[in-house]
Amino acid sequence: SLLLFCSTSGLGSESRGETNYSSSSVFLLTQLWLVAAVKWICLRCFLLGSWSEATVRRCVAVSCLMCPAYESGLTLLMNTQPENWSGSLSCPGKTIASTAAALIACLFWEVSFPSAKSATAEGSESAERKQRNRALFMRVVRYSKPDAPLLSGAFVFLSLAVICDMFIPFYTGKVIDILGEQYQPNSFMSAIFLMGLLSLGSSLSSGLRGGLFMCTLSSLNKRVRLMLFNALVKQEIGFFEDKKTGDLTSRLSTDTKLMSQSVAMNVNILLRSLIKSVGVLYLMLSLSWKLTLLTFIEAPLIAITQKIYNTHYEQLSKEVQDSVARANETAGEAVAGVRTVRSFHMELGEACRYDDRLTDTHNLKTRRDTVRAVYLLVRRVMSLGIQVLIMYYGRQLIKSGCMSTGNLVSFILYQGDLGSYIRSLVYMYSNMLNSVGAAAKVFDYLDRKPLVSIDGSLHPETLAGQVHFNNLTFFYPTRPDQPALKNFSLDLKPGQMTALVGMSGGGKSTCVSLLEGFYQPQQGHILLDGQPLQNYQHKYLHQKVAMVGQDPVLFSGSIRDNIAYGLTDCDQKKVEDAAREANAHDFISRLEKRYDTDVGERGCLLSGGQKQRIAIARALIRQPQVLIMDEVTSSLDTESERMVQDALARRPNQTLLVIAHRLKTIERADQIVVIDKGEVVEQGTHQELMEKKGNYYKLRERLFTEEKEADEKVDKQD
Structure with missing residues (x-):
């Protein structure tokens, strides 16, 4: 991709119509490649000596091969001939520019693909992590089996939406060609009709696809939350002493949502972007293979920029998530212990403590959003630069008769879509890994076995109580x-x-x-x-x-529900008999709704003595x-x-x-x-x-x- 980038810097020459490579061009190109090879061998053997850094070797190789690759690109795309045996990059200004480009290319390569030395050091760990993430993702997919009919329908509508979307820019170019040439009403109306039909099909299919995927997301999220809640309440009491409430609620709310998105939402966008990328690329090649080759410059730049961005953004997102959990925990503690806060006149202190947590979260979010803003700016500048190159070279192709104006418009529309699809692919892959990371935390709790066994099976008819x-x-x-x-x-x-x-x-x-x-x-x-x-x-x-x-802890609900808590088919007489034994029936009878009275959260609407009597009735009704x-x-x-x-x-x-x-x-x-x-x-x-x-x-x-x-x-x- 870097070599193609270098080759486009000489696109100012006029196109010469059909490609016709002379023997002198082939001879000069052969000379350039031989000189570059000799230069590389000399630098590798005599100048580098015992240097073994992969980055240095790559930089020297790219610097030596820059000139022949540049001239070969000009000959291939523009049908031009090298100026001399040393190439047009031999002048001082272009030599400095090509060397800088080589250094930037090596830097990008080093960021995206670490050297073999570091890969050897981290290879086993990276392979193990990838294997673990793959296993976690497949496990999430298995949890989605009950939603297979919905996913299948969503995939069908996804395919229809992609097909309709891909042909809309094609017919847009056709309409422009019809308007630019001799106007033909029948052809114009046919193209407009097909564009409208494709737009309607795309809208309907996209809506149905999105609806089915969202239904799948909701169903999977509900299923995973219920499984996680069941796993948590079965843990031993010591587990909850070691874990904070904010952490557990964050797993139940945030992590289960991210885990569900890895199958429903992320797979939806990933498949759509992948299918559209392949289809759009095919149509672009059919319009102009030269412009398509030029477009490939953007792909590695987007991938490299996206990877750098993802590394920082995911780390900051994780810190934001942890910070939100800490803020929720602080608020939950203050609300749960509001009586203690009030009795010690700590309202302002708790507010300050919560403000500190919110400030930490705000600062982390600001850093995360700043990283995103810089990334969007860089990405936009790259996209605009590539579009300018394509339009400039497309003008040369139109003047030479190799391409029509409508085809250029269609190609530009496709090129803009292709960039967004590639960005979506890279982002969705990273986001899926992030979702898998959230799934790992959920699975840690789902797979945890309680230290206190509850799998006993003994239930004798009579129990003495010794x-x-x-x-x-x-x-x-x-x-x-x-x-x-x-x-x-x-x-x-x-x-x-x-x-x-x-x-x-x-x-x-x-x-x-x-x-x-x-x-x-x-x-x-x-x-x-x-x-x-x-x-x-x-x-x-x-x-x-x-x-x-x-x-005693009472749960929000009626007094009857709290006395009969955990019992099925418990009639009103048993509830009242237990309340009488606990000396609770009299005060319950004086309440407006009697046994249907709501006790409030944790029984806050009752006095301490009333809560204790209801708790005693809750125990006595079981006749333990x-x-x-x-x-x-x-x-x-x-x-x-x-x-x-x-x-x-x-x-x-x-x-x-x-x-x-x-x-x-x-x-x-x-x-x-x-x-x-x-x-x-x-x-x-x-x-x-x-x-x-x-x-x-x-x-x-x-x-x-x-x-x-x-x-x-x-x-x-x-």
Whole structure:
């Protein structure tokens, strides 16, 4: 392409009609090529010496071969004869210009095709990356199989649209020739009719093609999002502690969209550009092979410029994407914790923090858009330069009678389209790789296996509820150097109430999380009726083992939906019975919509005590054999607490595990277990532990003193 570029700089000579190469031209060209070969050999052998840089070798080769290639191009295109044995580039000005062109060509080559040395160093890594991207793309294509009928229809309409588009410029040139020559009404009307018919067919086919591809995009995007969401909610709890919410939501929204585009939108544009490029190139060759040869100058320049642009633009786009995720995460944290923000008067601080994130995103977007603006400017200048060359040379062909005016107009229209198609091909290929990169992040989550197995199949008809913690040692994934439990053993018996007490951070909630199957202990195991927890069917286990947390989470929807959460075919009577047991029926009945009342996001429309009673009803409606209550009475009044305890007492065969800081709540427990630093330090009934005057006694005395001081402070304020 560079040699063709050099050859066009001498297009000022007038064309001489039909090609007629004389023997003197052949002899002079042969001399030029021999001189260039001798010059290259001499420089390679004597001047370069031990130089081994590929860039230098290429520059010397191009400099030596520039002159014969230039003269050969002039002879081929313009039928001119070399001026002398040394060629017309031997003058100082043209020598400097040709040398500069050679250096630029070598620079472009080095950017587009790295040297063998660097290719050897990065060859294996690049091949592995390409193979991985190809495998990822084919996997995305396989996910599109359900949309095969839509894709097939879209491809048919794509082909029709391309065929109609390609012939419109051809008939445009025909109309110009008819108007420029002797006017023939029939020929003119036929050409106009065909142009209108082709335009109508192109518009209809393009619209149907775009609609089908967009339907495919929407269908695939929905399917992939659902698959990713299912994969995420099945991960263990430790996975969500290590991942940020903004990152996960970005994968669900942005990356799945990019992944879907790689098949639907990108393949649509890629196929359209490829088919049009081939068809337009054929028509251009049929109009003028010389002008077509000249047009090829633009292709490598576009490809090289596009590659340089893609390298920088994709990197900046990735940084923008990460920055947007960080900004979304900051906003989400502030909104989710708006009560905390308000209580600490941090509205302005959170706004400033969000502004910093938005500023980072804005700066990155500005850099990205600046790169794009410079690229568009360079691309436009190159396109205009090539069009000027084509029009100048086309004028010579028209004067020589080798081409008509209409054919030149058609060729110029085709040439403009060909440039845009080539740019689309290069851009779409890069964009598909970018989409594959987004697909890799999605597939990482889709392929991830939860560290806590949920593939158990055991579901006995009856469950006694005997729980045995056997020599457990557990580290949280986020704190691998600090054990939460050490050699922990404990038995929970049916019909008994076991209370866990101790200072905060002692390991009480960790026991509950392990019993719920949220984590897998690094050592030891938990047995339920003699079987490891992971052997039980996931749904069955969480029907028989229910938990009510200290800060229960309700989902937006009605109170009925929250009480019957996760249950199918649950009638109104069961919901009301569970609400009565939790002392929630009375306040629900006083609401305007009763059980159809919307609780708001995370239950924000209810008080803390109301949320806890609904959460207790949600657990009791399952009639679990093992019930875990973690500080559930902390927001209840004395009457509600008593009613909940009475309801639990009516289930004599139930295994009950209670965590409470208000020791009055657990004095009736069958066994009280004191936990400190992940170990059992005391165990027994309330009376036995009080008589020992050990950790439990000291803990109770301290809490009793704190409660007394708090009550006195309230009395003084009243």
